[in-house]
Amino acid sequence: MEGAEPQVLEGIMHMTLEGDYxxxxxxxxxxxxxxxxxxxxxxxxxxxxxxxxxxxxxxHLIVIGHVDAGKSxxxxxxxxxxxxxxxxxxxKNERESKQKGKGSFAYAWVLDEGSEERARGVTMTVAVxxxxxxxxxxxxLDAPGHRDFVPNMISGAAQADAAVLVVDASLGAxxxxxxxxxxxxxxxxEHAQLVRSLGVExxxxxxxxxxxxxxxxxxxxxxxxxxxxxLRQCGFKEAxxxxxxxxxxxxxxxxxxxxxxxxxxxxxxxxxxxSVDSFEQPLRNTLKPFRLIVAELVKxxxxxxxxxxxxxxxxxxxxxxxxxxxxxxxxxxxxxxEQDGHPLTVALAGDxxxxxxxGVEPAVLISGGVLCHPDxxxxxxxxxxxxxxxxxxxxxxxxGGQVVLHAHHARExxxxxxxxxxxxxxxxxxxxxxxxxxxxxxxALIEIIPERSMCLEVYSQFKALGxxxxxxxxxxxxxxxxxRIISCQ
Numbered sequence: 001m002e003g004a005e006p007q008v009l010e011g012i013m014h015m016t017l018e019g020d021y022x023x024x025x026x027x028x029x030x031x032x033x034x035x036x037x038x039x040x041x042x043x044x045x046x047x048x049x050x051x052x053x054x055x056x057x058x059x060h061l062i063v064i065g066h067v068d069a070g071k072s073x074x075x076x077x078x079x080x081x082x083x084x085x086x087x088x089x090x091x092k093n094e095r096e097s098k099q100k101g102k103g104s105f106a107y108a109w110v111l112d113e114g115s116e117e118r119a120r121g122v123t124m125t126v127a128v129x130x131x132x133x134x135x136x137x138x139x140x141l142d143a144p145g146h147r148d149f150v151p152n153m154i155s156g157a158a159q160a161d162a163a164v165l166v167v168d169a170s171l172g173a174x175x176x177x178x179x180x181x182x183x184x185x186x187x188x189x190e191h192a193q194l195v196r197s198l199g200v201e202x203x204x205x206x207x208x209x210x211x212x213x214x215x216x217x218x219x220x221x222x223x224x225x226x227x228x229x230x231l232r233q234c235g236f237k238e239a240x241x242x243x244x245x246x247x248x249x250x251x252x253x254x255x256x257x258x259x260x261x262x263x264x265x266x267x268x269x270x271x272x273x274x275s276v277d278s279f280e281q282p283l284r285n286t287l288k289p290f291r292l293i294v295a296e297l298v299k300x301x302x303x304x305x306x307x308x309x310x311x312x313x314x315x316x317x318x319x320x321x322x323x324x325x326x327x328x329x330x331x332x333x334x335x336x337x338e339q340d341g342h343p344l345t346v347a348l349a350g351d352x353x354x355x356x357x358x359g360v361e362p363a364v365l366i367s368g369g370v371l372c373h374p375d376x377x378x379x380x381x382x383x384x385x386x387x388x389x390x391x392x393x394x395x396x397x398x399x400g401g402q403v404v405l406h407a408h409h410a411r412e413x414x415x416x417x418x419x420x421x422x423x424x425x426x427x428x429x430x431x432x433x434x435x436x437x438x439x440x441x442x443x444a445l446i447e448i449i450p451e452r453s454m455c456l457e458v459y460s461q462f463k464a465l466g467x468x469x470x471x472x473x474x475x476x477x478x479x480x481x482x483x484r485i486i487s488c489q
Contacts, residue, residue, distance in 0.1 A: 057281035064191040065166035066177030074248035133277035162202040197479035215262035284349040289376035290315030303356030368410025388480035396437035418447035
């Protein structure tokens with residue numbers, strides 16, 4: 001992913017629905033009408049009362065970066081220092097990791113709990129943990145760094161409000177994360193591009209393993225200089241990027257100021273946790289119709305057999321609420337709500353919760369499905385139009401080509417049905433209609449047909465349901481937004 005691609009990627013943050021290409025939709029299929037327009041929604045009085053209540057802001061924080069950058073060790077050590085992991089549990093991790101010849105993985109095992117993850121020494125799924133700072137309640141999402149598990153990372157990033165990008169300061173390791181090893185780019189590069197395209201605007205760059213370079217300010221400045229322009233070209237604003245030197249294994253500059261003399265001699269900025277505490281809470285769509293994207297299915301004694309976990313993207317939910325389960329289209333009743341194992345009576349936009357349901361069979365619940373307001377159903381899409389930015393691909397995208405369409409927690413095999421137009425990446429104006437193919441760094445309008453219908457929205461209506469990524473062969477080909485729903489189930 002080299003060359004002009006980062007400048008192209010920046011354009012995704014400034015996409016509009018105006019421009020010459022809108023003209024070509026005249027006389028063709030239009031976006032199917034919902035039962036009621038979103039603008040007609042009037043929140044119930046109890047929602048307005050809940051909004052008035054004082055609540056500590058909730059932030060979803062994803063930790064990303066190249067494999068072996070030390071993401072799980074970093075967050076595992078922080079959770080231990082914050083008292084979220086008992087000394088007994090840490091001793092157990094230390095003992096078991098040493099027995100398996102992986103003594104340095106003790107902190108990582110706080111989050112990497114699966115037997116296969118521990119055997120392979122890599123994170124495979126998105127681990128979830130909770131902690132608090134003075135100003136924020138934080139839902140921590142520890143994403144896998146290995147290129148084989150990028151789809152899981154995309155699912156986690158779809159929930160995130162902010163990100164910590166962990167880079168390895170070790171000689172050669174940082175370069176491999178950024179530029180790859182004989183590939184078109186490492187996961188440092190791909191993760192940064194993906195989280196920005198999926199809506200994350202606030203970023204901390206944690207320069208980890210500083211002990212490996214003797215806490216060298218020269219090495220830190222080199223890494224900062226190498227990454228800075230790339231992150232700006234991805235669309236991150238200058239004021240929204242923080243740079244923090246750390247050593248996850250030694251606990252340097254995590255929650256307490258540095259103690260290593262070599263780091264203290266030149267760094268006097270905030271700790272990693274102080275920087276997290278300075279994140280701003282994004283605006284929440286509490287006054288829009290209810291939408292909860294299903295991240296995974298859960299089963300507990302308190303929630304029952306028909307239960308889901310996910311983030312409220314809009315609206316509010318309370319015990320007794322009627323919800324429409326999509327894509328199946330069945331009505332269910334909310335019997336219980338939990339957050340981090342604690343019961344709730346109400347959940348608002350931005351909350352990640354587990355929801356127990358009655359009135360539906362567990363078999364109709366799927367990851368990537370949506371619970372929504374019965375009068376304002378999410379479209380179940382069979383054909384869509386998207387505006388994409390092509391990344392550093394080497395094989396052109398052709399009409400009829402097969403891709404994997406990623407959107408929030410859903411992913412489906414799909415066909416590129418039509419290359420509608422090549423677009424100017426800044427203005428959105430049509431450069432050429434019906435191009436023969438799409439190549440690296442181009443912006444285009446295309447039509448996609450997923451093999452199975454998906455719960456999606458036009459980006460201008462619900463951003464979280466309107467962002468997409470196209471992948472194939474273990475690589476991200478393009479990122480974009482949904483501009484039109486052509487047909488629904």
